[in-house]
Amino acid sequence: MVKWSQLWNSNGSDRRHRMSDEASALLPTRREHLPPPPIDAKEVTKICLRLKHQIEQVIPYEIEEDKVTKANSPIITQAVLDTANKAGGEDKTACVVYCLLIVNKWFKKQAAAELWDADLHDVRAVAAEMMAKRIIEAEEDMDYLFEEILLKRYATLVDGEPTEPANAVEKAVDLHAVTVIGSSGYQKCIAYLWRGWIVQDDEDPTRFVQYDNKTNTNLWAHLDPDRMRVPRYQNWVQIAVSLIYLGLFTGAVNTINPDADLDVVEGLLYIFTLGFICDEVNKFWKVGRFYISFWNMFNSTLYALLTVSLVFRVIAMSHDHDHENEKGDARGRFNELGYNFLAFTAPMFWMRLLLYLDTFRFFGAMLVVLKVMFRESLIFFLLLFVVLVGFLQAFMGLDIADDQVMDDIGFVMQAMLNAIMQSPEFEGFDNFAPPFGLILYYIFTFVVMVILLNILIALYNSAYEDITENAIDEYMALFSQKTMQFVRAPDENVFIAPFNLIEMLFLILPFEWWMDEKRYDHLNDIVMAVLYSPLLIVTAFLEQKEARVVKSNRKRGEADEDVTHEWEQVLHECDFEADGWDKKVQSTKPNVEFDTAVLEIKKLQDEVSEMKQLLLKMSEKSWGSDTLGGSKFDKLGQSSGSVRDEAGADAMTIASVPAMLSVVATGIPDRTASLSCAEEARKQHCVANTPPTQHTSSPSDFASAALYNSCYAFLLYPYSAPAPSTTSTQLARSTDSTMLPPEIPDSTMSKYIRTIAYELTEVLPARKMAEFNIPDANGCMSCKRSQIEARILELASNITNAKYAAKSYSSFHVWEAFRHVKSKRAARAVALDLIASMHPFGNCLTMASECAEELRAALEVEGPEYAEYVSRVQFVTNNWTQRAQSSRDYHCIAIVRLPTQCIVVDAVNCDTAFAVPLGEVLSPPGCSSIGLVYVASGDARLLVECGPVSPCYTLARPYSQGVFEYDDPYADIKDGLVGGVQNLAWPSKNYHIRGKLPSRCTTFVHQVWEQKPSFAHVELAAGTEVVVETCLTRVDFVKRKIAVELIPYVDWLMRPENAGLLERLRRRGEVMLSEDGEMFANVEVDLGGQGTYGFDTKAVQSLGLLDEVCGKLGMPEGEISRIAVVMQEVWAEHDEAKGRPAGRQWKELCTQTKQVAAKVTTQSCSREVGKTHRPRTSDNRKVPY
Structure with missing residues (x-):
């Protein structure tokens, strides 16, 4: 808030900011000094210098700007962006975008100082801007992007002193960096600021925080006077006040008072003008010379003319009516003069509306065009001024030489102005110092009308073409600038002119100088609530409606501002990957990154x-x-x-x-x-x-x-x-003939393997292929190396066998552990703790990470000759996107890439490690539906999944001949385990595709038996125990069912000690024998169809039986019931998003479900759960289980 007491205090020691601080921003932040930035200014400056050095090396000489700005730029590559992100180290990455904007400013200054290399520095400045844009658009964590990258303030060192802290949003507006402003993340941030979803922290003005009541559907929570700080609402008030102001002017100028008295309309008009004048004075006091701009000067001129009109009206009222005076009625003359000045301002009043309508795209784009055209016309007016002065001096000399008297200056100036307006008058110059006067006027007319005016037309045409080509970005820049005018450290109490007069006269003068701050703020809130009460009621209803939309979007896993378009209404029923359409599209899409001729060559x-x-x-x-x-x-x-x-x-x-x-x-x-x-x-x-x-x-x-x-x-x-x-x-010969159709010869198989290698070499850039290079790829195989590789395979098999026995696979537990984590960065922070809490469950990501770490440790123990192989142990995935927002499936394994073979550790699917020879297709042990091929391309070795065409199994890359499909090569997981959690395992909004229920999850248990079963098992190293895979639990969220399969029937369920359990299962009629005869039993529980809330009695009894069965087979006690409760929570969120049943009633049902489920899990598994009586609520409804 403006401290008027300090404004009038002549002894104030810090009446203004330093000039160097004002030079770094178009508008002020606060009159008081801001707190220091979170990162030292010296460190930020060093990061800027690192980035400047990088750009100078990336662009060593002048190149075309298109090579930098195009989407598939060969200059601004992903490797360049990754290096730029590392300029700040681990803890200062957030300031990289701000530093790139500073570097952009440095290069522009360098271009102005070194004209011989101006084009080179301009291209480097564009590169810095493009890098900032690409980094912003690559960030997926919106909270981190808004609060840390774009809105956190930083400072640099200039002349040894830190500059005024500013954030990337402000700096982009100040530098008019339209490329950065036009990025998606930046515009989303501006939209959040405009709506008031991100606000400045009252305690720390350098921080921006999320609006707490964004999802609050209570109307009273939004009736807050502080919400008038929201830019959108301030703009509404300004538009409304401007329309009222225009209406008052129209009423005043159309109702003339002959008696020169001021009526109510005129009085309100001049009161409004006084408020606007005070607001302009306040702006000038804050920013000094930076106040000078087109619109500020325009408004100041308008208010000055209105002040002159008011002065003449007051002078007129000071005179009496005197109709007998020979010179006329003085009161009437001054009154008429005052109305003339008032009428003269009419065009300016209507043009003033454009200032407040620039948030609308049409008016905003038009204003941008006019601004640029006026700026370009400065060249014309400068030339015109020089020409006018020269010719005017010539005409004045001719006039004086003619009769020694300068008496035709008025005629000359009028004739020159007519020529500028393309209406020259030659008649009067016939007798003006003939023949020189007429010849000089002809020359003047030719210069102005033929040369200068055509220069002006050319400038306007060029400016219009330039701005219309980039009109959208320019409009976004204008909108961002307007948003930041409201956001940049607003007054604590927002009193928009003319309400600032109320603040000044009735709050600041009588109360501010003696009242304590807390009571004074409360008084301001009361006054603002009264003044803005009509608007606050409207905004409260709008925010309540928006809160419902935001809540619904979050239930569906979408962004807060998401709007369902017409093409998205049926999109959730389409699964292009499942029906094979995506595969067809991928196989026929052209390679737009390279020209076809280049690819063929x-x-x-x-x-x-x-x-x-x-x-x-x-x-x-x-x-x-x-x-x-x-x-x-x-x-x-x-x-x-x-x-x-x-x-x-x-x-x-x-x-x-x-x-x-x-x-x-x-x-x-x-x-x-x-x-x-x-x-x-x-x-x-x-x-x-x-x-x-x-x-x-x-x-x-x-x-x-x-x-x-x-x-x-x-x-x-x-x-x-x-x-x-x-x-x-x-x-080359395939060792697995089952992978090939019988009509395909081995020689054709070799061709397919070569084709895979070749196509991947073409698709992957050279820098990516270099990551797959291994030392001594083409060297000879020594006997000692063969022994070492055999030992590595043995160690990997031991680790895989032990991990297979100790861990139980579960995609459900991984999903359930991370589903409440709000962002991928938060998932990264809690990754290790949540993974530890899931024991003994894990998925391919956690199991492969553990196997890789244990294999590295085992190789380090083996001896120095194994040291070079430690670095070859890789933790890899076949999901190359590795993005939290991607819905593509992934699988993780540990591998050791060797010149002639690749050792694979897949503890999820195999109980032992295996080696894939180079140039051969091999199916993992016990898994015939997929194959692995180890292909070579120069020194590169790539492990690729491939398989025969099958309608139920698809891979990423279809082979053009329709015989094989193959996936992307297994590549390193970025940032290891925590990076895998962040980019793969964390269930983002796209984890369940397009707003549907989550994917079907699977859990199975590995149990150690002392006797060998009659079905498949894994023998442990000791030889006396075996690992049995059992309790395969399939969770189907869509059908609302839980199915437990692979329950050993002959080997376990028919044991005498399980006779009672088998009898209860048979009595319930839920035991289904598998197709393998009586080897396994399968149990399926229907937890309720669509529209059913809670578990019925049958479901509760079935859950109790499943808890008892799975508990005896190694599942944690009560785990099936807990899974069912989690499913109920998901259904609740899904159904509430669709409006049935709503709100508080459904939350009560979920709470009661949890309570009853907790009782179910604690009951003794030896008695029949179904005989318990279900409790009832106060309204006699049965409590859902």
């Missing part, structure tokens, strides 16, 4: 390189000697003559060699490109067979012939298996 280049390498390896290892021996290929190092003597006889033999390798060339999809490739190879081959006197043989000759024949073989067998060859099956 790269593909052909790789194929030629691979072919040469294969041929050289074959010659070195004497492969295919039966076909190559006659060609004298092993004598390529000898003289050309000895080889070419038999060229004719060996021509067909040489041509047959690459035919068996045509699989390399069959990947070329364009037949035309293949023909041109073959023709070029044929020409080179003909040159290679010229007489010795014309050409000298070299190994490249044979390569050219091989390329030609490979292309020829491709033309004969396009997109099919290569020509039969005795050596083709020796290149």
Whole structure:
């Protein structure tokens, strides 16, 4: 709030901010000094310098701006952004965006100072802005983005002193960084500020916090006078006051008072004007010279003219009516003059409305265009002023020389102004110092009308084209600037003009100087509540309605401001991944990142390189000697003559060699490109067979012939298996024939493996492929290394076996542990604690992480020769997006990538580790529905999941031939276990796709038995105990059912000690034998159909039986009932979001459900739970279980 007592205190020591502080912001923050920023200004400046150095290295010379700004920029890559994020270290990452804006300002200043490198520095400034935008848009945690990145204030050092703290939102507005302002996260932040969903903390003005009552549907909670700080409401009041002000002016100017008296309308008009004048004086006092702007000057001129009008009216009222005076009635003359000034301001009154209508897109875009056009017209007016002064001086000289008297200056100035208005008058200059006057006027008219006015038109046209191309971003910048005018440290008590007169006259003067602060604030709240009561009632109803919408959106897992559009109304019924549509789209979408010609050239280049390498390896290892021996290929190092003597006889033999390798060339999809490739190879081959006197043989000759024949073989067998060859099956062979349809030969399988490697090489950028490189990828395999790798496989198997016995898999427990965590950063903070609390349950993420850590520790113990393999133990996933908002499935394993094989540790699906040989497809033990292939591309080794086409099983990448599908290669999980929780396991709003109920979750228990069962089991190392997988619990949220499968029937349920339990299950009729005869029993419990709330008696009894069964098989006691209660909570949230039943009644039902379920879990499992009587509520309703 403005301290008027300090304003009038002549002894105030700090009446204004320092000029250096004011220079860093267009509007003030507070009159008092702000608290210091959270990060030291020196540290922030160092981060800025790091980022400046990075951008200077990334852009060492001038490049086109489009290469920096386009979406798939080769300059601003993800690696560059990751490095920029690391400039602040672990604890100062939030200030990177602010620092990039500071760097943007530095580069612009450097461009102005170093004109010879201005274009280079301008491109670097654009790069800094683009990096800030990309970082903002990549952040998924909105709370962290708003409160830490965009709205937390930081400062830098200038001349050894910290600048005034500012946040990224303010800095972007001050620098007019439209690229940053146009980012999605920035605009979402501005929208939250505009709506008042984010407000400044009353205790700490440097912090912005979420509005507490955003989801409060109580009307009285929103009847708060402090809500007048909300920019949207202040704008409404300003528009309303402006319309009333315009109405008062219209009434005053259209009702003339001949007696010169002031009526009520005129009195209110001038009171409003006084309030606006006080507001303008307050602004000027706060910001000093930075107050000067177009609209402020416009308003000040309007208020000055109205003040002049009022002065003349007061002077008129001071005179009496004197109709007999020869000079006329003085009262009437001054009254008429006052009304003339009042009428003169009419256009300005209507134009003033545009200032308050700029929040509407049409008016806002138009104002942006006008602002830029006026700014560009400054050049014209500067030139016009110079021309006018020059010609005016010439005409004045001619006038004085004519008759020694300057008596035609009025005529000259009028004629010059008419020429500017394109209405020149030449008649009067015939007798004006002839012939010089007329000639000079002709020249002036030509310069103004032909040259200067066309320059003005060109400037306007250029400015209009520039601004309309970027009109949306410019409008967003204007809207952001207006929002920040309201937000930047508003007065504690908002009194919008003319209500500021009430504050000044009835609050500040009589009370502020003596009343204590608490009572004074309460008094201000009362006055504001009375003044704004009509608007507060309206805003309270609107906020109550918004609170219901926000609450509903949160129930559906959507953003607070989400609006369901018409195309989203049926979207929840579509699952493009399940019906295979997404797979078809992915297989046919074009690669927009690279040009098609570039892709084809790269593909052909790789194929030629691979072919040469294969041929050289074959010659070195004497492969295919039966076909190559006659060609004298092993004598390529000898003289050309000895080889070419038999060229004719060996021509067909040489041509047959690459035919068996045509699989390399069959990947070329364009037949035309293949023909041109073959023709070029044929020409080179003909040159290679010229007489010795014309050409000298070299190994490249044979390569050219091989390329030609490979292309020829491709033309004969396009997109099919290569020509039969005795050596083709020796290149690569699948060890798992069950993965192949019977009609696919092994040679075609080799082609598929090569195709996977090639396609991944094309899809993945070079920097990503480098991450898969391993040392000594192409080195020879020594005996010692083979022993080490065998030992690693043994250690991995032991760890996998132990983990398989100790851990029970559960996607439900992982989901349930993290479902109430609000953000992914919060999930990261509590990840380790929540994972520890889930024991003995875990999912692939936790189990793979534990296996990787234990394997590294085991290798470190083995000895120094295993040290290099410790770093090769990787904790990986096949979900490359690794984004919290992604709904794509994921699987995590631990692997050790070696040159010739990959050791896989998958404790979820396998009880032992296994090795996937290079170039082979292998199914994990006990899992025939999927295969793993280890492919090579240069020094890179990639482990990929692949499988046959199946309607019930789809992978990410469909093979173009429709034979195989394969997934993205297994890659490192970012930031390890906590990063995996943050980006994979944490159930974000997209965990259950498009607002549906959560995915179906699964839980099964691993139990150690002392006797071997008749079904599948895993023997422990000791040999006396086995691990049995049982109690497979499937939770179906949509159908509201719990199914427990894999209950051992013959081996456990038919034991004598379980006879009573089996009898109760049979009596209930819920035991269903599986298809394996009497090996397993399955139990399914229906917990209630749609619209049913609570558990009925049958469900309660079934839950009791399941608790008893699963408890004896290793499940924690009462776990099934607890899972059922969690399902009820989810259904409650889902149904409440749809409006049935609503609010408090359903919360009571859920509370009673929890209480009864707790009683169920504590009851003795030996007695029949179904015989208990259900309690009743006060209104005689049965309590749901």
